[in-house]
Amino acid sequence: MADMAAKGESPEILFWVGCAGSFDERYKRVTRAFVKILQAVDVKFAVLGPEETCTGDPARRAGNEFLFQMQAMSNIQVLNGYNVKKIVTACPHCFNTIKNEYPELGGAYEVIHHSTFLQQLIQEGKIKVEGGSFKGKKITYHDSCYLGRANNIYEAPRSVLEALDADLVEMKRCRTTGLCCGAGGAQMFKEPEKGDKDINIERAEEALATGASTIAVACPFCMTMLSDGVKGKDRENDVKVKDLAELIAESQGLQ
Amino acid sequence: MIQQALFVITLGVAIYFIRKRVLRLWANIGLGKDRVINDQPGERLSNMVLVAFGQKKMFKKFIPAILHLFIYVGFVVINLEVLEFIIDGVAGTHRIFAPYLGGFYTVLMNIFEFLALAVLLACVFFLIRRNVLKIKRFHAAELTAWPRMDANIILCTEIVLMLAILNMNAADQVLQQLHAEHYMPTGKLFLSSFLVPLYDSLSETALIVMERGAWWFHILGILAFAVYVTYSKHLHIFLAFPNTYFANLERKGQMKNMPVVTNEVKLMLGLAEANTTPPAEPGRFGARDVRDLNWNNLMAAYSCTECGRCTAECPANLTGKKLSPRKIMMDTRDRMEEIGKSLETGGPGAEDGKFLLGDYITKEEINACTSCNACVEACPVMINPLEIILELRRYVAMEESGSPASWNSMFQNIETSFAPWKFPPSDRFKWAQD
Incomplete structure (x- = not known):
């Protein structure tokens, strides 16, 4: 972003990579897949790189409002400094925080989750899914709480999967009653409390019960939790957990 | 004449107790902090009409x-008949509306009878669901002896009240056939006429005793029930309406901002003038007790009818953790009740050394929440247990620094590396080089 600004250019969108997209080995692959898609469809985009910092979501959910607002204010200063108008992110937590919680602190942007962005690209015909390497393959979609219940985004990720011509199978608990992966509310950053079972195992079992060979996710935390869950059930060889961007990139031969 | 006097006295006593209790409830809800909710009245009205009424x-x-x-329909409609009961009771009349409404009165009474039967059957089904089928959410840990008893009392009372209506009408019909004084024709009442054989052979005096007995039983039952409701989880029949009206209209993912913190953060970042007078005393950050919550959270606690749909959807509860959103609401209400009772008897009220967090709700419970909003989505009257959980977490994090150790490290990582994990910020763009 700094380079673009130095050249006096302004991007169509700012891609907010997020901490998981920047540092988590698994989710870095999603970041790269999404960037390849952006490049393939010729969208002029920028990233903040080292100027991006945590949105503050986990701090706020864990109760540390000071830390959240410190993060939020400094991010808003950077974003406003570059006069950013439109942000796309692959993380529902970053999406929710920037979209819903930054405006009150002085940061108002058009914020789009990558599932909606991909849906738009497909609808506009910028991405054409041909050949159908996914045809007939069973895919189940796991609703991220911060997309679904938190922001009422249920259809965009599904319409992306439908475009792949895959056989979309639903879990019993889906959409408004979708079961959390267990990572929200800053649970990602601590061990679960004492109980009979881990939430991600419960959810992975439900996903495996659909008989799908791919579990599609649209959130870095869900990705970690469900991958671990599938591993915990010794099914990592025949069932893959993939992000929507990876599936689209694959269908485009971008990976 | 004596009957009239007795009735007026009874009515007065019931009104006295209900008024006293309503004032108590009002004061208890008033323990909470103020929050102005006056935006989007149209949207709010529509929520109330669809979710509470509809x-x-x-x-x-x-x-x-x-x-x-x-x-629900039975309750609303049969209460029209209670209006007649009250007028009759005060004026010493019998079925005062009958002569004015004529044939329509017969229709109305038949509708009431069908509803009475529907209510009766529904209550029997509900008793079976609770006590025989033992549906899981009615047998969770927080549903101790009293909440279960409360539910059963309500259901049994409704059954008995409905039986009283049907028997009263049956006796009344026999009295009409005997042309007893005051018993004007009501037309044929379909359902209660099946009970007529029970009363056929009785003398007129016995019938009048039965009819009057059922009448008194019903109205006394209704009045006693009206008082009972204000002490019970059954308060939802009234509070569902304001609760849905004042429910959150923002996206569920949006957490309420703390303007007090915003002021301080702005000062720290040099974004605001230091001389802008900050509020005198910021008070407590987050919530330790019910007084730190807002009135809307507290009213929600009284609106909860303990159905447990929230807990049945909670991922933490489903996997055996201690957290139960229903318990959060029940604890909030029980703590308010405790403070209220203490205040009524001249006790220390909220200054009794007890707190909602610690004495009622444990950290283990609130730490198990994934903020997934499943409970909020599930609640039929739009209660938001998540808001209370997050307020309690704010207190723990900001007033006690008592968050779990791994959260404290996460906070530290964000402070020093600007990410919840300990990676150097300069590596943030590395994904592009790998």
Whole structure:
């Protein structure tokens, strides 16, 4: 972003990579897949790189409002400094925080989750899914709480999967009653409390019960939790957990 | 004449107790902090009409929704008859509306009877669901002896009250056939006429005793029930309306901002003038007790009818953790009740050394929440247990620094590396080089 600004250019969108997209080995692959898609469809985009910092979501959910607002204010200063108008992110937590919680602190942007962005690209015909390497393959979609219940985004990720011509199978608990992966509310950053079972195992079992060979996710935390869950059930060889961007990139031969 | 006097006295006593209790409830809800909610009245009204009046969210579970609808419609409609009871009771008349409404009165009474039967059957089904089928959410840890008893008392009372109406009408019909004084024709009442054989052979005096007995039983039952409701989880029949009206209209993912913190953060970042007078005393950050919550959270606690749909959807509870959103609401209400009782008897009120967090709700419970909003989505009257959980977490994090150790490290990582994990910020763009 700094380079673009130095050249006096302004991007169509700012891609907010997020901490998981920047540092988590698994989710870095999603970041790269999404960037390849952006490049393939010729969208002029920028990233903040080292100027991006945590949105503050986990701090706020864990109760540390000071830390959240410190993060939020400094991010808003950077974003406003570059006069950013439109942000796309692959993380529902970053999406929710920037979209819903930054405006009150002085940061108002058009914020789009990558599932909606991909849906738009497909609808506009910028991405054409041909050949159908996914045809007939069973895919189940796991609703991220911060997309679904938190922001009422249920259809965009599904319409992306439908475009792949895959056989979309639903879990019993889906959409408004979708079961959390267990990572929200800053649970990602601590061990679960004492109980009979881990939430991600419960959810992975439900996903495996659909008989799908791919579990599609649209959130870095869900990705970690469900991958671990599938591993915990010794099914990592025949069932893959993939992000929507990876599936689209694959269908485009971008990976 | 004596009957009239007795009735007026009874009515007065009931009104006295209800008024006293309503004032108590008002004061207890008033323990909470103020929050102005006056935006989007149209949207709010529509929520109230659809969700409270129209029971929209109940219909996620069809069978209980239908049974509940019978009881709800029965309650609303049969209360029209209670109006007649009260007028008759005060004026010493009998079925005062009958001569004015004529044939329509017969129609109305028949509708009431059918509703009475529907209510009765629904209550029997509900008793079976609770006590025989033992549906899981009615047997969770927080449903101790009293909450279960409360539910059964309500259901049994409704059954008995409905039986009283039907028997009263049956005796009344026999008295009409005997042309007893005051008993004007009501036309044929379909359902209660099946009970007529029970009363056929009785003398006129016995019939009058039966009819009057059932009448008194019903109205005394209704008045006693009206008082009881204000002490019970059954308060939802009234509070569902304001609760849905004042429910959150923002996206569920949006957490309420703390303007007090915003002021301080702005000062720290040099974004605001230091001389802008900050509020005198910021008070407590987050919530330790019910007084730190707002009135809307507290009213929600009284609106909860302990159905447990929230807990049945909670991922933490489903996997055996201690957290139960229903318990959060019940604890909030019980703590308010404790403070209220203490204040009524000249006790220390909230200054009794006890707190909602610690004495009622443990950290283990609130730490288990994934903020997934499943409980908020599930609640048929739009209660938001998540808001209370997050307020309690704010207190723990900001006033006690008592968050779990791994959260404290996460906070530290964000402070020093600007990410919840300990990676150097300069590596943030590395994904592009790998």
